[in-house]
Structures are given as structure tokens and as C-alpha cells.
Amino acid sequence: MQKLIAGIHRFRKQYWSANKELFRRLAEHGQFPEVLFITCSDARVDPVTITDVKPGDLFIFRNIGNFVPPDSENLLEGTGVAAAVEYAVEHCKVRDIVVLGHSDCGAIKALYEERDHFAATPHIGPWLRHGDRTMAVVKANYPELSPEERYGITAKENVLLQMENLRTYPVVRKAAREGRLHVHAWYFEIGTGTVLRYSPERGQFEPIREEEE
């Protein structure tokens, strides 16, 4: 905790002082984020750091594995994702939703474990059910994967499926139909600091280049 407390002092002295006007505006006028970012709880994956933006720029939702259950499952399970999506799209009027997966994801690795491996932590096993479709897709499309390949490919397929699940939400479908919302699948490689995005035209993940919007 000491590290955090020292950090707060530094934040007040340096970052906050340098960005006083921004914080004043945010306090006075509220938030107007343009992007909803859905990513993993993993401590190494920080959307604000990766995209080098400022407070107020991203509306963020995180859970273990960056799962977005399909709309039909949300009322039963109350995962919180749907409420965040509805708020971001209808109230904040975000223009983009990014689902960001990442390398070395513990949730993705856990999909390969037997569920009784998590007997002592009774919420983890059921939560991982949200990855069942991902595993089914991986098994069907990549019958032979080396252990080195499988986690990266699974994490990428997972992000694509969560993007598809987002499109089952009525608010997302409506805003996309009206041309005011786009949904993206991204993947962060922790070791190289590279962010890849899925290109629907080419059907693959590609590094984001500087000249792209």
C-alpha cells in the first residue's frame, strides 16, 4: 500500500497539477468518452497506458478473460457487461467499442484446465463457462496446436467471439445500424508492447500502424 500512497502524492503534485484544467472541465461538464474499452482484469494490461490517452477519454469495463456474454445470457447472470455497454452506447454515446485480449492471459490458460482444478474458488469455474464457445471454435478450426501456439490463438479467437457477442446487444445493433458505432477486436502482446487489430477484410490480426485512424 505504501507504493500507492506515495503514488497518490506524486499524482497530486505532478500529473494533477499539470492537468488541472482538464480535471476542472471533467468535474464541471461530466464525462464524454468516445470509446468503450472492454478488456481483461490482468494487472499488466492497462488501456489508458497502452493508448496513451487522458482521464475522460475511455469508458472501461474489465473482467477476467474480457468475456462479453451474449445478450440472451445477461439477464440470467447479471455480469455487469450489458449495463456498461448500454450506458456507454446510449448515455455516453461512444463511437467505438474495443474488445482487447492479450498474450499470456490466465483466463485463457485456465480454459485448458479441468474445472475441478478451481474447486476451492467456486466462482472461477462457472465464470470460465463464458469461454466454452471459444474452446469449441479453437478445437474445430485448429485441431493441431503446439502448446506455444495455443494460448495466443485461443486469446485471439476469444476476442473475436466476444466482438460477435456484442453484436447481439440491441443497443449495439441499433447504433451500428445508424452508423454511429463501430466494434473492434484488438490484441496486446505484453512482451513486445505491440497492439494488433483484427482486419475483417483480410481476416487476420495486424499491427496497428501509425498512419491509421
Ligand SMILES: [Zn+2]
Ligand atoms: Zn487476461
